[in-house]
Amino acid sequence: MAKRLMPKKQLEGVGLTLTGACVLLVALVVIALIFMVAQQGLSAFFVDGINFISFITGTSWVPSDGVYGALPLIVTSFGVMLLATLFTLPIALGSAIFVVEVQPGFGRRIFQPLVELLMGIPSVVYGLIGLTVVNAAMRAIFGEAAGTGAGILSGGIVLAVMILPTVTTLSIDGLAAVPNEYREGSYALGCTRWQTVWHVVLKSAMPSLMTAVILGMTRAFGEALAVQMVIGGVEKVMPAGLLSPAATLTTALTSGFSNATTGSVQYHALWALGLLLMAMSLIFILIIHLIGAKGAKNRG
């Protein structure tokens, strides 16, 4: 038998220190991150004197003129997120039901690898495809009204395609996790497959399905690159409709930083947008946890 490099007790200590250090590092990074965003973002209000209320409710975002009303950005962000969810949800749920309840063999062998492939495509590629396909389609369908084709609707569609794999995969996992005993119980009472899917499977998978949707929403909310490529992103006033070009919180951030000097009011205002984004994401995560806790409670 090989000689031990270190006495056993000492080895245990090393393991504890190493893993503990990893945890500490992660915690430090998270705290530092939150601290930095908060510090930079809050200085827009406390150092540069921007009024928080008018920052949230102002309907015009023109940093070059010193006008900081983030409402159009917030509205657009929620708009594209909700559109994306609206488009994605039925398709994701429909295919998940097909894969789990109707054709499990096909689902596991062909469909799931395909969807996972989609998940690996970088967002810039989605943006490119959106730019050439979606925007062109908008022009073809709506004509003059669509302008260049860039707008909230295009953003929503591209985001829908982007989050589709995530929401689908998580929905499949959620449905597959429903114990077969529930299905058997339902069939044994004379219920058809669709009655069983509707009244038992979907109902008991509800917490995981909600989590899937909210994770998709979070992703849609935070995505910048692909959206920026298809949404237009120069107009900084309230969008007039689904076809109008607009800017989201994220696209305003990415496009704004190139012409903001470090430490300026404009610079801090952009950090404040970042803070807003982070707060929203935290709220989403919180909701997921609440749903998870409620689901665990329901299961007894």
Place this chain on the structure above:
Amino acid sequence: MEKEFTQTQHRSVTDVSPVISVKHFNLWYTDFQALKDISLDIPEHRATAFIGPSGCGKSTLLRTFNRMCDFVEGVRTEGVVEFKGQDIFKTDANALRVHVGMVFQHPNPFPMSIRENILYGPSRMKRLSRDEGDQIVERCLTRAALWDEVKDKLNQSGLGLSGGQQQRLCIARALATSPDVLLMDEPTSALDPISTSMVEELMVELSHDHTVVVVTHNMQQATRVADKTAFFYLGQLIEEAPTAELFSNPRETRTQEYLSGRFS
């Protein structure tokens, strides 16, 4: 409540018309023949027990009666199974299952309230008014000897009940569609002795106006609840007889060996 459940008077099973009739029935899982030339009558409004060593096909036959076998890939059948004179393979499986209810080995209430669990079956068939719903809930829970324990928490989750209560809830749920036959696959094997005794008592009670078919590994249970007992071995029906007769006076040597515990 604690009173020991005592042996029933076995009722005659010979002068009773069969509600289910199995005639030269064979079943294959792909290439494996799980049931071999089974012919058997299930007497109406009696309790019938299926006994036999593990893997002998008891569950398979039970799950044939309500066509739960349909869900297994590669199942093939030959021969006839009649429910009230009709070939079950030529009727609608969902309609059959309304009349032939099932209780499973592991209690499987849905993750819903107690009330919703009971009304699950009936409300798939027709719209129920609040009153009709209340009546069904009370009738079925009373029938399943659970009403007194849960009448104040009908809107709480069925998963919050104890194992024995959950199983009685499942029995109540099965009763809600007013089935003629109740199939029970080892319904007490996951329960404690007191709950077991309650469920056994229930089986006897129910067998007065329902037909009960129960799979069990527990010989005492068979003698306590069943009027008729059938012994299976390696996919074959070895012997069927009134329970008292089969236990006191088995004709076949394999039955004798099994009952005396020489294999299990």
